[in-house]
Amino acid sequence: MRSAQAVVGGARYAEVVTPDDTDGALLPRLRVIEEQPLEARATAYAQVHDELKLRLEGGDSAGADA
Structure with missing residues (x-):
């Protein structure tokens, strides 16, 4: 596992990149x-939010089936 830092909109973010992070494109x-x-930013951020929400909720339901 590795970590990276980025500055987006003046705010500093730390990102932990896990082995299953295949695209690292966030x-x-x-x-x-x-x-x-x-x-355009508002629309794009809403789209990112929706995609992340789907991904996280999908992970929850997959764990429940196991």
Whole structure:
């Protein structure tokens, strides 16, 4: 496991990258979003939120079946 730091929108974030993090694309994606106009950022952040929520909720239901 490794960790990385990034600055997005003036805030410093630490990210832990686990072995199952196959694409590692979240921080670069957030950097791209942060460079967009405010209205586009709001839409893009909402999309990231929805995708992460689906991923997390999917993980919960998969664990319940095991």
